Amino acid sequence: xxxxxxxxxxxDKFNAEVIEVFKKWETRATITIKPASLLPIAEYVFKxxxxxxxxxxxxxxxxxxEILYHFSKDxxxxxxxxxxxxxxxxxxxxxxxxxxxxxxxxEREMHELYGIVFLNHPEPExxxxxGNWAEGVYPxxxxxx
Numbered sequence: 001x002x003x004x005x006x007x008x009x010x011x012d013k014f015n016a017e018v019i020e021v022f023k024k025w026e027t028r029a030t031i032t033i034k035p036a037s038l039l040p041i042a043e044y045v046f047k048x049x050x051x052x053x054x055x056x057x058x059x060x061x062x063x064x065x066e067i068l069y070h071f072s073k074d075x076x077x078x079x080x081x082x083x084x085x086x087x088x089x090x091x092x093x094x095x096x097x098x099x100x101x102x103x104x105x106x107e108r109e110m111h112e113l114y115g116i117v118f119l120n121h122p123e124p125e126x127x128x129x130x131g132n133w134a135e136g137v138y139p140x141x142x143x144x145x
Contacts, residue, residue, distance in 0.1 A: 001049070001073075001076075002076065003023065003026050003027070003029060003076065003078050004023075006029075006049055006073065006078065006080065007021050007023060007029055007031070009048075009049065010031055010041065010044070010045070010049075011031075013044060014033070014037060014040070014041050014044070017033050017034045017036075017037035017040075017041065018031060018032070018033055019032040019033060019034065020032040026078075027076075027077045027078050027079060028078075028079050028081075029078070029079070029080050029081065030068070030080075030081040030083050031080065031081065031082055031083065032083040032084070032085070033082055033083065033084060034084075035084040035085070035086055035093050038069070038082065038084055038093060038094055038096070039094050039096070039099070041082060042069060042071075042082060042096055042099060042100075043099060045071050045080060045082065046071070046099070046100075049073065049080075050073065051071035051072060051073045051078075051080055052071060052072045052073075052074060053069070053070075053071055053096075053100045053102055053103070054070040054071060054072050054079075055070050055102075055106060056068065056069045056070065056096070056103060056106050056107070056110070057070070057106075058110045058113075058114055058116065058140075060088075060114060060140060060141050060142045062144050063085050064085045064086050064087050064088050064091070065085070065086040065087075065088065065091045065114055065116055066083060066084070066085050066086075067083070067084050067086070067093065067110070067116070068081045068082070068083050069081065069082040069083075069084075069096065086116060091114065091115060091116045091117060092116070092117040092118075092119055093116065093117075093118060093119065094118070094119050094120060095107055095118035095119060095120050095121040095122070097118070097121050097122055097123070098120065098122060104121075104122070104123060105127060107121055108121070108123070108124065108125070108126070108127040108128075109127055109128060111124070112126060112127060112128055112129040112138070113128075113138060113139060113140040114138050114140050114141060115136075115138035115141065
């Protein structure tokens, strides 16, 4: 299965949940999805398309809190990014930690740095901020004018 077939499979299966598909190169694609569809799409990418979860990254932009979940289809060298944008007013999303234990720490870090709430996270304890900054302070949040 090549990059175009993988992207088409995701778009066809989750059409109403896919906001945008952007193929930067043959080996790099970003699929922006509705946050509520993260769990079924991540499971499909992992189980049905045989992609490996790598890591997740977050950023606070003018659009909101953007999270990229990075997956790799190793046999063809493809990186697929599932992109979600969460509203600043209520940055919540289901945790992937119950599906991928590798997301445990990064979701905890994103919570502490950005204030993103990962619903149903199995271990929501602090990881890095204990004693480093005040409760409710999220040092990576920006103040956009």
